[in-house]
Amino acid sequence: MKKLLSRLDGLGRFAENAALIILLGGMIILAVGQIILREVFATGFIWVDPLIKLMVLWLAMVGSVAACRDDRHIRIDALSHILPDGLVKITRIVVDIFAALVCGVIAWHTYRYLQLEIEFDDRLLIDVPAWWVHVIVPVAFLLASYRFFVLVARQIITWAVGQEPEKTE
Amino acid sequence: MMLVSVILILLAVLGAPLFAIIATSAMLGYQRGEIDLMNMMLEILGIADLTFLSAIPLFTFAGYLLSESEAPKRLVRLTGAMLGWMPGGLAIVCIAACAFFTAFTGASGVTIIALGAILYPALKHDGYPDKFNLGLVTSSGSLGLLFAPSLPLILYGVVAEVSIDKLFLAGILPGLVMLVMLSGWSLWVNRANRRPVGSFSFKELGRALREAIWELPLPIVVLGGIYSGFLAVSEAAAITALYVLIVEVFIMREIKLTDLPQIIRSSMVLVGGILIILGVSMASTNYMIDAGVPEMLFGVVAGLVSSQVTFLVLLLIFLLILGAILDIFSAIVLVVPLMLPIAAGYEVDPVHLGIVFLAAMQLGYLTPPVGLNLFIASYRFEKPIMHVYSATFPFLLILMLSVILITFWPELSLWLVPEE
Numbered sequence: 050m051k052k053l054l055s056r057l058d059g060l061g062r063f064a065e066n067a068a069l070i071i072l073l074g075g076m077i078i079l080a081v082g083q084i085i086l087r088e089v090f091a092t093g094f095i096w097v098d099p100l101i102k103l104m105v106l107w108l109a110m111v112g113s114v115a116a117c118r119d120d121r122h123i124r125i126d127a128l129s130h131i132l133p134d135g136l137v138k139i140t141r142i143v144v145d146i147f148a149a150l151v152c153g154v155i156a157w158h159t160y161r162y163l164q165l166e167i168e169f170d171d172r173l174l175i176d177v178p179a180w181w182v183h184v185i186v187p188v189a190f191l192l193a194s195y196r197f198f199v200l201v202a203r204q205i206i207t208w209a210v211g212q213e214p215e216k217t218e
Numbered sequence: 219m220m221l222v223s224v225i226l227i228l229l230a231v232l233g234a235p236l237f238a239i240i241a242t243s244a245m246l247g248y249q250r251g252e253i254d255l256m257n258m259m260l261e262i263l264g265i266a267d268l269t270f271l272s273a274i275p276l277f278t279f280a281g282y283l284l285s286e287s288e289a290p291k292r293l294v295r296l297t298g299a300m301l302g303w304m305p306g307g308l309a310i311v312c313i314a315a316c317a318f319f320t321a322f323t324g325a326s327g328v329t330i331i332a333l334g335a336i337l338y339p340a341l342k343h344d345g346y347p348d349k350f351n352l353g354l355v356t357s358s359g360s361l362g363l364l365f366a367p368s369l370p371l372i373l374y375g376v377v378a379e380v381s382i383d384k385l386f387l388a389g390i391l392p393g394l395v396m397l398v399m400l401s402g403w404s405l406w407v408n409r410a411n412r413r414p415v416g417s418f419s420f421k422e423l424g425r426a427l428r429e430a431i432w433e434l435p436l437p438i439v440v441l442g443g444i445y446s447g448f449l450a451v452s453e454a455a456a457i458t459a460l461y462v463l464i465v466e467v468f469i470m471r472e473i474k475l476t477d478l479p480q481i482i483r484s485s486m487v488l489v490g491g492i493l494i495i496l497g498v499s500m501a502s503t504n505y506m507i508d509a510g511v512p513e514m515l516f517g518v519v520a521g522l523v524s525s526q527v528t529f530l531v532l533l534l535i536f537l538l539i540l541g542a543i544l545d546i547f548s549a550i551v552l553v554v555p556l557m558l559p560i561a562a563g564y565e566v567d568p569v570h571l572g573i574v575f576l577a578a579m580q581l582g583y584l585t586p587p588v589g590l591n592l593f594i595a596s597y598r599f600e601k602p603i604m605h606v607y608s609a610t611f612p613f614l615l616i617l618m619l620s621v622i623l624i625t626f627w628p629e630l631s632l633w634l635v636p637e638e
Binding site: 065066069070076077080081102104105106109110112113114115116122124125127128129141143144152154158161 | 235255455489490494497
């Protein structure tokens with residue numbers, strides 16, 4: 050079981066990295082390519098700029114899922130330096146459950162929107178079904194919700210066993 | 219209603235991810251306004267409607283690459299060769315190098331880690347007192363925020379729909395004022411030990427220049443490209459990212475190909491964390507704008523103050539408090555859309571507002587309870603947080619003076635900006 054979970058974690062991390070590399074690399078190549086086309090050949094593709102913008106959306110979504118795994122989301126975190134350790138552990142569990150629930154709610158409602166897009170057959174770029182691109186939003190929030198629950202589970206296990214579970218850095 | 223807000227604020231200060239708090243408040247607003255929650259999707263998709271936003275991931279990636287390479291060392295050497303002959307030279311080298319590096323790497327604390335590690339021991343070696351060094355390195359870590367192409371400047375331009383080229387020009391003089399005031403202070407404190415790093419030598423300058431030959435074209439490409447109108451900000455960012463990638467990985471070979479995935483990941487985690495807040499903030503601010511919140515706020519403020527000067531005083535106090543609680547990126551996306559119409563009511567130029575906003579927010583890096591620089595320095599140099607704070611305090615006061623100057627002297631920001 051433990052082995053399976055750690056393999057799943059490794060696989061997830063690999064998928065995130067691969068997606069981030071492809072998106073960032075693709076953005077650089079497209080943007081620089083467009084400049085060369087414009088300056089040297091006085092031409093260009095109209096779909097490149099909207100595509101880059103959609104890639105930024107994807108980067109944002111995949112990046113924030115990765116931020117959940119690395120526990121690097123921006124938090125105000127004003128009290129954890131002042132409160133006693135035991136209390137901080139409890140509050141961290143509470144706020145992470147809250148985050149998991151919120152992400153779940155967003156995932157559900159963005160999925161409902163996606164269904165409408167499929168129904169009305171919305172299109173973007175050069176006749177691509179809009180939902181192929183927009184599907185990343187509910188998927189990312191669903192994964193984020195899952196990641197926050199995993200964070201909570203980890204903290205509870207740490208607390209119960211009294212030691213850090215193996216880090217999968 | 220009141221109770222819900224209190225719970226949300228409590229969750230926020232207890233450390234709930236900020237995007238979850240903002241999303242919740244947006245969705246509660248939707249529910250009250252009987253708007254289908256499905257509309258969250260439209261707002262989040264709005265990320266893909268913002269012009270120039272791609273500059274943020276691209277510049278962040280380039281900045282992370284630079285800080286992982288030996289470029290910080292070369293930068294310190296070059297600055298030393300150029301400015302080290304001055305009395306109190308090393309302190310000035312520290313300020314100048316940090317400002318330059320922060321401008322190019324965004325304001326995410328990497329400056330303290332990348333440059334502080336070189337400069338802190340060097341300052342000590344040159345006989346500067348430890349407390350001064352700690353304060354100097356910590357406060358220099360966010361210096362340069364006002365210089366192009368820093369990420370907060372770009373983000374403000376994107377969110378406020380203000381020309382980023384103009385913001386880049388507007389930041390130059392206020393940024394220089396900060397540098398000069400900090401340098402002046404450093405010289406004054408160390409008047410007993412004003413020793414130069416060494417005498418000026420063309421030979422050393424030549425060597426330092428040759429060593430940095432591959433990085434030297436960067437500022438020229440970025441700033442020249444943008445100001446000549448040849449490149450949009452996002453295009454300059456793409457060229458920078460590609461150029462830095464080729465130089466550090468294939469020409470200088472200081473970053474191994476196998477290290478790239480981790481560098482990409484860390485930089486994009488930062489970007490994801492910022493952009494998701496941007497997405498949900500658009501939901502909450504658009505709701506508030508539709509509900510007439512800016513007009514309401516303006517009504518309240520107009521009842522309190524009538525002149526532009528008193529408004530600026532109020533603004534500054536508000537920003538200093540905001541900066542102590544929120545990080546600069548969240549503050550921009552959350553507050554700027556609501557603040558713009560109010561500032562317009564007092565005829566504050568949106569470009570000037572941006573510079574004031576960022577300058578004031580920069581102080582937030584150095585103020586408890588959430589000053590990022592304090593924690594990074596405390597962690598990096600293994601000093602208790604209170605010790606870092608008291609070491610930084612005099613620098614904070616000097617910077618505060620410069621922020622007051624920048625706020626009430628709009629010409630400083632607007633002098634270099636061409637009129638429409």
